[in-house]
Amino acid sequence: MQKHDQDYIRRKNRSTVFELIRKHSPLSRAEIARLTGMSPTTVSRIVSELYQQDFMHEIEQTTTGVGRKAVMLHVNPGSVLSVGVEIDRSGIRIGIVDLDGKVVHSTQVTRDSRETPEATLERIASAIEELIQAEDIDRRKVVGIGVGLPGIVDYAGGSVVLSAQLGWKQTDIAGELRRLTGFEVAVDNELKVRALAEHQYGSARGSSRSVLIGFGSGVGSSLIIDGEIYRGETNSAGEIGHTVVDPGGLLCECGKVGCLQTYIAEASLVEQANKIKPIGSLEELFQARKDGEYWAASIVDRAMTFVAVTVSNIACVYNPDTVILTGKLVESFPEVRDFISDKCMDQFVWEPLRGTFQIVYSALESDGVVIGSGILAQNLFLDIDRQMEQAD
Amino acid sequence: MQKHDQDYIRRKNRSTVFELIRKHSPLSRAEIARLTGMSPTTVSRIVSELYQQDFMHEIEQTTTGVGRKAVMLHVNPGSVLSVGVEIDRSGIRIGIVDLDGKVVHSTQVTRDSRETPEATLERIASAIEELIQAEDIDRRKVVGIGVGLPGIVDYAGGSVVLSAQLGWKQTDIAGELRRLTGFEVAVDNELKVRALAEHQYGSARGSSRSVLIGFGSGVGSSLIIDGEIYRGETNSAGEIGHTVVDPGGLLCECGKVGCLQTYIAEASLVEQANKIKPIGSLEELFQARKDGEYWAASIVDRAMTFVAVTVSNIACVYNPDTVILTGKLVESFPEVRDFISDKCMDQFVWEPLRGTFQIVYSALESDGVVIGSGILAQNLFLDIDRQMEQAD
Numbered sequence: 001m002q003k004h005d006q007d008y009i010r011r012k013n014r015s016t017v018f019e020l021i022r023k024h025s026p027l028s029r030a031e032i033a034r035l036t037g038m039s040p041t042t043v044s045r046i047v048s049e050l051y052q053q054d055f056m057h058e059i060e061q062t063t064t065g066v067g068r069k070a071v072m073l074h075v076n077p078g079s080v081l082s083v084g085v086e087i088d089r090s091g092i093r094i095g096i097v098d099l100d101g102k103v104v105h106s107t108q109v110t111r112d113s114r115e116t117p118e119a120t121l122e123r124i125a126s127a128i129e130e131l132i133q134a135e136d137i138d139r140r141k142v143v144g145i146g147v148g149l150p151g152i153v154d155y156a157g158g159s160v161v162l163s164a165q166l167g168w169k170q171t172d173i174a175g176e177l178r179r180l181t182g183f184e185v186a187v188d189n190e191l192k193v194r195a196l197a198e199h200q201y202g203s204a205r206g207s208s209r210s211v212l213i214g215f216g217s218g219v220g221s222s223l224i225i226d227g228e229i230y231r232g233e234t235n236s237a238g239e240i241g242h243t244v245v246d247p248g249g250l251l252c253e254c255g256k257v258g259c260l261q262t263y264i265a266e267a268s269l270v271e272q273a274n275k276i277k278p279i280g281s282l283e284e285l286f287q288a289r290k291d292g293e294y295w296a297a298s299i300v301d302r303a304m305t306f307v308a309v310t311v312s313n314i315a316c317v318y319n320p321d322t323v324i325l326t327g328k329l330v331e332s333f334p335e336v337r338d339f340i341s342d343k344c345m346d347q348f349v350w351e352p353l354r355g356t357f358q359i360v361y362s363a364l365e366s367d368g369v370v371i372g373s374g375i376l377a378q379n380l381f382l383d384i385d386r387q388m389e390q391a392d
Numbered sequence: 393m394q395k396h397d398q399d400y401i402r403r404k405n406r407s408t409v410f411e412l413i414r415k416h417s418p419l420s421r422a423e424i425a426r427l428t429g430m431s432p433t434t435v436s437r438i439v440s441e442l443y444q445q446d447f448m449h450e451i452e453q454t455t456t457g458v459g460r461k462a463v464m465l466h467v468n469p470g471s472v473l474s475v476g477v478e479i480d481r482s483g484i485r486i487g488i489v490d491l492d493g494k495v496v497h498s499t500q501v502t503r504d505s506r507e508t509p510e511a512t513l514e515r516i517a518s519a520i521e522e523l524i525q526a527e528d529i530d531r532r533k534v535v536g537i538g539v540g541l542p543g544i545v546d547y548a549g550g551s552v553v554l555s556a557q558l559g560w561k562q563t564d565i566a567g568e569l570r571r572l573t574g575f576e577v578a579v580d581n582e583l584k585v586r587a588l589a590e591h592q593y594g595s596a597r598g599s600s601r602s603v604l605i606g607f608g609s610g611v612g613s614s615l616i617i618d619g620e621i622y623r624g625e626t627n628s629a630g631e632i633g634h635t636v637v638d639p640g641g642l643l644c645e646c647g648k649v650g651c652l653q654t655y656i657a658e659a660s661l662v663e664q665a666n667k668i669k670p671i672g673s674l675e676e677l678f679q680a681r682k683d684g685e686y687w688a689a690s691i692v693d694r695a696m697t698f699v700a701v702t703v704s705n706i707a708c709v710y711n712p713d714t715v716i717l718t719g720k721l722v723e724s725f726p727e728v729r730d731f732i733s734d735k736c737m738d739q740f741v742w743e744p745l746r747g748t749f750q751i752v753y754s755a756l757e758s759d760g761v762v763i764g765s766g767i768l769a770q771n772l773f774l775d776i777d778r779q780m781e782q783a784d
Contacts, residue, residue: 152744162744209625221709225622232711233601234748242742243705245637247697254742256704305639312648313635317613317709319624350634350646352544352554356626 011385013038017046018075018384021056022099026072047073053388055079075099080382081141083128083183084374086190087120087149089113089165089217094127095367096137097374101201103367105135117160117171125180140390144184144381146373147173148193150217155235158187164253165217184381186373190214191238191326192229193372194362195222198324200375202363207322211238211314215307215327219261223318241265245309263306266328272299286333303329304339308348311340315353326362337361403777405430409438410467410776413448414491418464439465445780447471467491472774473533475520475575476766478582479512479541481505481557481609486519487759488529489766493593495759497527509552509563517572532782536576536773538765539565540585542609547627550579557609576773578765582606583630583718584621585764586754587614590716592767594755599714603706605632607699607719611653615710633657637701655698658720664691678725695721696731700740703732707745718754729753 016036021027027035033043050056054076061072077100084103086093090113095103109127111120132139151163158174160166174185195204195212204210204224213221221238223230230237241261242254249258250268262268266282273279276295279288288296307330311323330336345354364371408428413419419427425435442448446468453464469492476495478485484503487495501519503512524531543555550566552558566577587596587604596602596616605613613630615622622629633653634646641650642660654660658674665671668687671680680688699722703715722728737746756763 225617230617233713234711234745236745236748237709237711239708239711239742239745243708244701244740245639247638247701248640256740256742259742309636309639316631316635317629319626319629319631321625348636348648350631350648350651353626353628353631356628 013042014046014049014388015384017043018050018055021050021073022075025074026059026061028070028072030070032073049388050384055384055388077102078104079141080143080378080387081137082143082374082377082381083145084193084370084372084377085124085128085145085147086369086373087111087124087147087166088190089150092120092124092127093366093370094124094131095370095374096131096135096142097371097378099378101197101371101375103370103374105131105137106370107131114167117166117168117173118176121173121176121180125177128181128183141387142183143383143387144186144377145177145181146193146375146377146380147177147185147187148190148369148373148376149173149187150190152239153187153189153235155186155188155231158185160187184377186376186380188229188373188376189220189222189235190369191220191222192231192235193376194326194364194368195224195324195372196229196375197364197368197372198362199224199227201371202324202368203360204322204324207320209318209320210322210324211318211320212324212326213240213310213314215264215310215325215329217266219264219310219327221314223320240310240314243313245306245313260306260310264303264310264329269299269303269329282328282332286335289335300335304336307336307340308344311344311359312348312350312353315349315357319353320357323357323359324362325359326368331361331365405434406438406441406780407776409435410442410447413442413465414467417466418451418453420462420464422462424465441780442776447776447779469494470496471533472535472770472779473529474535474766474769474773475537476585476762476764476769477516477520477537477539478761478765479503479516479539479558480582481542484512484516484519485758485762486516486523487762487766488523488527488534489763489770491770493589493763493767495762495766497523497529498762499523506559509558509560509565510568513565513568513572517569520573533779534575535775535779536578536769537569537573538585538767538769538772539569539577539579540582540761540765540768541565541579542582544631545579545581545627547578547580547623550577552579576769578768578772580621580765580768581612581614581627582761583612583614584623584627585768586718586756586760587616587716587764588621588767589756589760589764590754591616591619593763594716594760595752596714596716599712601710601712602714602716603630603710603712604716604718605702605706607656607702607717607721609659610657611702613706615712632702632706635705637698637705652698652702656695656702656721661691661695661721674720674724678727681727692727696728699728699732700736703736703751704740704742704745707741707749711745712749715749715751716754717751718760723753 033040056075058071077098082097084095084097092109095106098104150165152161154161160168160171162169173187177185191214198204210224219241221240242259244258245260246258250262252259252262273285289300425432448467450463469490474489476487476489484501487498490496542557544553546553552560552563554561565579569577583606590596602616611633613632634651636650637652638650642654644651644654665677681692
């Protein structure tokens with residue numbers, strides 16, 4: 001065997017062991033040998049390398065049933081970090097995310113909704129730099145930056161194709177942010193990274209096929225199959241905001257008739273309300289309904305029906321085990337949650353699919369996109385060998 | 393290394409080499425060594441074993457650009473066979489499918505639409521037996537039977553949960569047919585196996601993410617990701633017939649309002665036509681439209697709109713590279729095809745997705761389900777080692 005091949009196998013084995021402990025810890029050396037098929041000697045050598053450089057620690061633990069104590073290995077969550085960034089219309093959230101998906105340090109930056117992408121990215125780069133210095137973070141532990149934002153994202157190219165919410169079009173995010181910070185950068189749609197976070201650390205843990213639906217300024221969804229984001233051909237899978245649910249209905253801003261988001265997106269609901277009365281937000285609309293204004297009930301009740309229809313349609317196309325509902329419309333108003341728990345499964349979901357999935361809400365809440373973006377960066381850029389060299 | 397482990401590796405390597413040649417032939421021995429990472433000696437030994445037992449042949453071929461002749465290996469398509477069965481309301485198609493996805497022998501059996509599952513399965517078992525004897529097929533080459541049928545199928549359990557078209561409910565197909573024939577049996581929904589066939593040998597060859605939509609007695613779809621059927625939690629992914637596309641619309645037989653199939657399934661269109669005039673089939677309905685009967689135009693034009701809406705919605709949720717349209721409504725009437733080619737992409741598909749996928753029609757046509765069922769059986773039951781022992 002060539003020296004080159006030996007090196008490759010050695011590096012690959014080291015990553016395999018590290019990933020295994022990371023995802024399934026606590027594990028004993030014997031279990032690692034069994035799961036990987038590696039010899040006990042190889043496993044011991046790799047573990048001791050990782051151990052010496054602070055990537056993991058041991059805990060003596062009584063294994064179930066046998067009573068004999070075993071030495072179990074745990075990854076040190078802080079040994080590798082990433083930066084998760086959420087860009088929204090009027091604000092930016094930045095967090096340092098560890099290997100357990102915890103936000104260990106964070107900061108927020110306001111954003112003028114009309115500022116250019118360049119200005120926003122410069123403010124992000126400065127804020128990351130300040131956070132790293134303020135918290136005295138070892139830069140060598142940071143593997144990269146993940147960015148989550150609303151809109152259509154060219155994931156492979158690291159750029160925004162179109163974000164109506166941010167007013168950005170054909171914007172290179174990864175290249176610019178890499179130039180400004182020196183870190184590797186990955187970019188994705190906010191719902192895709194949020195779904196990843198809920199699957200890995202939130203309310204869809206252990207799910208094989210979960211769909212996150214976001215009812216916010218638009219409507220979208222993201223399917224996670226066996227822990228991986230299902231992206232589709234152009235990273236647009238799950239763009240249900242423009243599925244047609246009423247061909248005789250309202251004209252959508254996209255030029256088609258009857259798109260789901262015309263019945264359900266915040267801006268659309270507020271716009272409809274303004275035909276009757278000046279209304280500035282969903283909160284005001286729901287208050288009007290509470291005050292007995294029947295036009296507000298018409299708008300809200302129709303929206304709730306479409307929320308339930310959306311869950312049902314998602315179940316038919318993706319046949320998931322878990323549906324995660326997120327966004328202001330479903331999270332902030334108890335009347336909507338009540339409607340969903342009372343009627344959604346029993347009246348709206350197609351009979352053969354009733355009970356085949358659970359409906360849950362976000363566990364990570366406002367940290368979801370930051371955590372998901374951090375995971376994205378860890379998944380892409382975590383190179384345990386480079387980290388080990390840098391730790392030397 | 394234990395003797396047991398050596399055997400396991402030897403068998404695994406043999407399958408690997410066989411599958412590689414099967415899927416990517418022609419291949420040279422050197423290419424196989426490079427692709428598998430096996431040593432040239434191991435590759436040569438395995439190839440000569442497979443070669444001796446008639447699983448493959450060699451062709452001397454000039455490789456492009458170099459001019460030097462190389463010996464390329466091809467699998468003998470007839471060395472392994474499976475039986476593909478399509479069960480429909482009034483007929484059964486049975487085919488012997490080879491490793492190239494070709495139907496090498498076939499037969500058809502009529503079916504009384506009211507006959508019991510037991511009677512149908514007995515007739516299938518007899519017909520398979522007759523076909524094997526009549527064509528003098530070596531039983532040892534037949535790895536198993538695949539069955540495709542309309543309805544909800546418990547794929548893992550090999551049974552039909554509910555087939556409205558066949559009138560079957562909670563019916564064990566695999567167990568019964570295995571008992572009757574002695575062969576291994578796999579069962580799946582007809583659209584899922586048809587999609588598999590079109591992906592592997594038909595109009596979606598080379599696609600990474602294709603969706604087949606069937607507009608027939610119901611409406612359904614099937615997503616193939618990287619050559620594998622996406623099944624979802626209960627093998628119901630793609631059941632778009634009961635997605636709601638008009639919450640103020642017609643009552644569906646499922647008890648919900650506005651399901652897609654109420655606007656588009658053959659039975660539903662014929663039923664609507666009968667409010668005006670006795671109409672027995674789609675053909676008569678389309679003839680009435682041609683004859684200038686405006687009520688027929690109302691029904692058909694609405695159906696065509698919903699066909700286009702379906703394609704658009706499918707593109708939004710699955711973001712495929714290929715959409716395959718099948719079923720009488722889109723295959724038998726040129727006016728529907730014209731409508732799709734004129735309007736579907738430009739008027740109905742959401743603008744960011746235009747041009748991201750191709751719309752194609754079935755290449756395998758009426759053989760699709762038989763071929764797909766045959767492939768399903770080959771994928772599941774092809775055990776090259778057992779085949780080699782039997783060929784000895």
